[in-house]
Amino acid sequence: MSRPHRAALRLVPEPAPGPQARTLGAVELLPGLVRASLMELSGAVLRRGEAVFAPADPAGVDAALLAACAPCFGAERPLGIGVAAAGLVDADAGVIIEVNDAPALRGYPVRERLARFGVPVHVEHRARLQVLGDRWFGPGRGRSDFASVSTGEVLGVGILLGGELLAPPGGRSGAHMTVAGRDRVCTCGARGCWKTVATTRWLRERVAGSGLPATLAGLVASADPQAAAVVDEYAENLALGLLNIQQLFAPGLFVLHGEARDGGGGFRERVQRRLRAASAWSPTAEPPVVVVSSTVVDDIALLGGAGLVLSAR
Template sequence: MARQYLITGDVRLVRRLNRDAILGLIRERGPISRTDLARLTKLTPATAFSIVEELVQDRLVQESGMGPSRGGRRPMLFEFNSRSQVIIGVNIRSAQVLGVLAYLDAKPQVTIARDYDLKGGADVVQLVKDVIRELIAASPLPMAQLMGIGLAVPGLIDVDRGVVVQSENWDWEELPLRDILAEDFDTPIYIEEDDNAMALGEGFFGAGRGVSNVVCVKIGRGLGAGIVVNGMLFRGPDNAAGEIAHILVDSDGPQCTCGNYGCLVRMISAPAIAERAIKGLKQGAISSLSGRVGDDPEKVNVAMIAEAANAGDAFAHQIMEETGRYLGIGIATLVNLLNPDLVIIGGGVILAGSPLLEPARHVVKLRTFAAPGERVRIVAAQLGVEAPAIGAATLVMTQEGALPTRGFAGFD
């Protein structure tokens, strides 16, 4: 018989897992009685009662009246207290700082977006501070009830040290962003890579709610993915997992900034899609897009192409279909590697809808093993442009114990 070891870390871990289970059930199924919580989690009533007590003290859970009697005394019911605190999530985007302030249901109550011009010498860190100050000023709750601030930043992020190791957009190297912000804001601060943040937001509160294994692909000026395995972010030891940009999808394709040819980012990023459309228009393609840009093809952007494709423009439809096929090749690689339940596609390009997603789904079926190919669903993101900011706020909640670490998976 195997010997059993017990170290104190295990006790804390078990306590956290039990707390997560109770909290998740109250968030998803409340109002609910302590007896039902004990029954559903298979914990002893004494353990369930003491965890509920702890959650009440943390102001995360509150009493919500008496439930119906099942023969004995009527039980007290408990519900999640989403309005007890607020959280701030800020996404540093390539030409904009976008911040949201939300209660613990992660629905933005206040959104502030400030555009900046990097060539004009904008001080992006200062702008982040300004946006946070504006959000705090607009908060319905006082600063004492701010649970924390989360930041979603593109690039290589050391989440433990709160440092932007490298971010090409701003030539940042080893920028101690968390410490810089901590000088001005006395609250817990967390930093996450923006694709991972988006995966967290979509995973908990968007298209991935209740799903354990999710890949979230963000198509913008660049391309990246956040990977959720068994309900938890998979970051890798260098926080560099999900860097899918340079997967080869067409060896005859155009040259990429990395020096290789036909990388996924070179075929499906927003600039790559616009480039193909502009080339087609210059070669005389007939499209409603020409009218929208006053016959200057260079002004065409990906949002216009996506909208036109969705509205039935044949040329735009063809551009999106091509994009969808390349996207499908990239997703098939992820499906063969990770066997996810769900792949979520985000970014402005998703306005195209089925002209993009249908070809991707078709290609994935052709290029994967039967079972994973049948299982995986490929869907559009639900949280829109605010997804990484909401994800950054979500990160604060997972770190501060206001969300179950492993998501809501298993409770649906």
């Protein structure tokens, strides 16, 4: 099947002639919030726009989208606009299928709505897209295989495999992979999802009533040995999902975003150690490396949108 927005990646951006080709457009569509950005080809932000809408009011989405995008793309035509959308996305149709907590976005034709700016519009799930942010603007530059991981309140993995974004229709971003016993019920209704043991929500529940800090940063700073044990448990739980990724795709590099950065070097090293142990049998596999992104957390989805524009050329 032809997927023009998932064309093979180019290793070097090639600025096309004309001022309109020197910028990239990115939009992040979240429950109740639209963020937009006009970026240089380097990923540096030139302009930003942001607008909120009532998550249950379909009529408000159009207005919010326009309010956020007009300051960014109104006067200048970027090379394209990459939309990083929460929820379930039909990337080929450019339509949001459904977003939990935001019925206003059900069936929302975001590509059609952005056509007014007169440039190509590409749509993908935001957790998948962040790998393109890292690919073009972060630690994944120059690589054709690696994984980019959201941690914290949301959990997900974007995978670049053989230079292409791994984004099959009907696939998801990993949060609901079954990795644990059946005693933990997920928000999706299933049991044992990765999300039930490796998010900030799990951390809060894990330390509830213990007197320990309820954040990874607080636990790392604590002198209590029980705090250190919870940090280790969090790292092990995060590694559970990543081990499956390594087993299947051996991406070699894992870029962690979000809360994992609060875990410091010990947390990162523990995850890396687990991944290396799992692939030590192979004489040819690249020993997995885990790095923590220094990108502003809020911008990684927008960078992914901009990366999607570059990748889709």
